[in-house]
Amino acid sequence: MAAKIDNSKCIACGACVYTCPFGAISDKSYILDVIDLIKKSEDNTKYKLHAVVAPSISSQFTYAKLGQVISGIKALGFHHVAEAALGADMVAWTEAQELVEKGFLTSSCCPAFVAYIKKNFPTMVDKISHNLSPMAAISKYIKETDPGAKIVFIGPCTAKKAEVQLESVKPWVDACITFEELQALIDARDIELTALPEDVLDNASYYGRIFARSGGLTDAVAQAVKEQKLDFELKPVACDGIEACKLALMKASKGLLPNNFIEGMACVGGCIGGAGCLTHGEKNKADVDKYGKEAMEKTIGDALGVVLK
Ligand code: SF4
Ligand code: SF4
Numbered sequence: 001m002a003a004k005i006d007n008s009k010c011i012a013c014g015a016c017v018y019t020c021p022f023g024a025i026s027d028k029s030y031i032l033d034v035i036d037l038i039k040k041s042e043d044n045t046k047y048k049l050h051a052v053v054a055p056s057i058s059s060q061f062t063y064a065k066l067g068q069v070i071s072g073i074k075a076l077g078f079h080h081v082a083e084a085a086l087g088a089d090m091v092a093w094t095e096a097q098e099l100v101e102k103g104f105l106t107s108s109c110c111p112a113f114v115a116y117i118k119k120n121f122p123t124m125v126d127k128i129s130h131n132l133s134p135m136a137a138i139s140k141y142i143k144e145t146d147p148g149a150k151i152v153f154i155g156p157c158t159a160k161k162a163e164v165q166l167e168s169v170k171p172w173v174d175a176c177i178t179f180e181e182l183q184a185l186i187d188a189r190d191i192e193l194t195a196l197p198e199d200v201l202d203n204a205s206y207y208g209r210i211f212a213r214s215g216g217l218t219d220a221v222a223q224a225v226k227e228q229k230l231d232f233e234l235k236p237v238a239c240d241g242i243e244a245c246k247l248a249l250m251k252a253s254k255g256l257l258p259n260n261f262i263e264g265m266a267c268v269g270g271c272i273g274g275a276g277c278l279t280h281g282e283k284n285k286a287d288v289d290k291y292g293k294e295a296m297e298k299t300i301g302d303a304l305g306v307v308l309k
Contacts, residue, residue: 008119009119011112011113011116011159011242011266012027012112012115012158012159012161012162013112013158013242013267013275014027014112014157014158014159014274014275014276015266015267015275017158018275018277027158027178027275028161030161030175030176030177031177031181031184033174034152034175034181035185037049037150037152037174037175038077038078041077041079041150044077044079047148047149048079048080048146048149048150049078049079049149049151049152050081050082050142050146050149050151050152051073051078051081051082051151051152051154052081052083052084052087052135052139052151052152052153052154052173053070053073053081053082053083053084053154053155054084054135054153054157054212054271055083055085055088055204055208055209055210055288055292056155056179056212056274056284057069057154057155058209058287058290059212059272059277059283059284059287059288059291060156060179060278060279061183061193061278062278063193063194064193064194064196065198066198066201066291067197067199067200067201068194068196068197068198068199069193070198070199070200070201071196071197071198072186072196073154073182074199075189075191075196076185076186076189081199081201082142083138083203083208083209084134084135084138084153084155085134085203085204085205085208085209085211086134086138086203086204086208086303086304087133087136087138087139087208088109088134088137088209088217088220089205089207089208089300089304090134090137090138090304091131091132091133091134091137092208092211092217092221092223092224093228093300093301093304094131095129095131095224096224096225096228096230096232097228097230098130099129099221099225099232099234099260099261100225100231102127103260104127104252104260104261105128105129106124106127106128106129106249106252106261107261107262107263107264108129108131108132108133109133109134109211109217110159110264110265110266110267110271111133111157111159111160111162111163112157112159112242112266112267113245113265113266114128114264115159115162116242116245116246116249116264117249117264120246121249121253123253124252124253127252132168132169133160133163133169134211135153135155135160136163136169136172136173139151139153139173140171140172143171151172151173151175152173152175152176152177153173153175153176153177154176154178154179154182155178155179155271155274156179156271156272156273156274156276156277157176157178157276158178158274158275160176161176163176164176178274178275178277179276179277179278180276180277180278181276183278202295202297203297204295204303205295205297205298205299205300205302205303206292206293206295206297206298207220207224207299207300208220208295208300208303209288209292209295210288210289210292211270212272213269213270213271213272213285213288213289214238214239214240214263214269214270215238215263216270216288216292217263217265218236218238218261218263220300221234221236221263222236223299223300224300227299227300233260234260234261235258235259235260236260236261236262236263237257237259237262238263239262239263239265240267240268240270240273241265241267241268242266245265245266248264249264269284272284272285272288
């Protein structure tokens with residue numbers, strides 16, 4: 001009997017995609033849309049094509065340096081590569097304010113976690129942060145700065161492909177591909193990453209960059225509370241994997257959770273465990289932390305200097 005996905009329950013986390021031993025399940029690909037966007041930009045003369053890369057990119061493409069991957073993305077035809085981590089800085093900043101105002105909040109960064117709440121804990125929906133995700137926040141900022149721009153998000157996530165279809169996100173992101181699909185594009189164009197010079201990524205803070213792993217968002221919100229001198233005792237719980245999220249939500253829905261902020265990431269380990277990652281392993285967390293420490297901007301306020309002016 002053929003297996004069938006019950007869409008009323010599916011949260012598009014992609015766990016089935018990468019755990020199936022036979023590779024029998026695949027997610028919807030927007031790779032052709034991205035090729036079309038590259039072609040129609042006519043070398044960025046018709047419109048500027050921006051790539052927004054998730055911070056977990058720092059733990060992928062282990063055979064090349066991160067700066068070479070950025071050069072590779074530009075060699076595909078992108079005008080600019082921006083860090084979704086700067087969107088994470090924006091989210092941490094405003095999420096801290098929202099938390100202080102409401103007193104209890106769940107994060108909204110992970111679309112699979114948000115879908116899980118909507119489908120399984122409808123009474124908790126009003127507790128979900130109203131912030132856009134980091135991907136949508138930085139894309140909105142780019143499009144408001146350059147209204148004709150087109151944006152492709154490149155990340156570890158299959159759930160983002162569903163998120164970009166939402167009415168609140170659709171205007172800001174034109175297509176979404178995974179790291180696996182980026183690798184396929186690079187291979188198709190015979191681009192040798194290791195032969196390319198190193199470009200730079202220098203938008204975000206340490207805190208925005210560590211969103212990629214479980215606990216990073218919580219650290220960033222705590223830092224945003226501190227930097228804004230908000231009078232609030234943050235009592236967070238960081239949940240990775242749907243089982244941990246379910247437990248916290250169950251307790252919160254019954255008034256039994258001692259915490260006032262739930263960081264929810266559907267993938268074990270956070271986004272470094274995403275279904276569209278090229279690698280899944282212990283080293284990925286260390287790579288993300290190293291990438292965070294390399295940030296030129298040491299505080300969230302520093303990273304947002306340009307945006308908050
Ligand atoms: S995407 Fe996630 S929720 Fe949907 S069927 Fe696959 S494992 Fe289940
Ligand atoms: S934890 Fe990250 S990669 Fe996994 S579903 Fe959520 S946003 Fe996507």
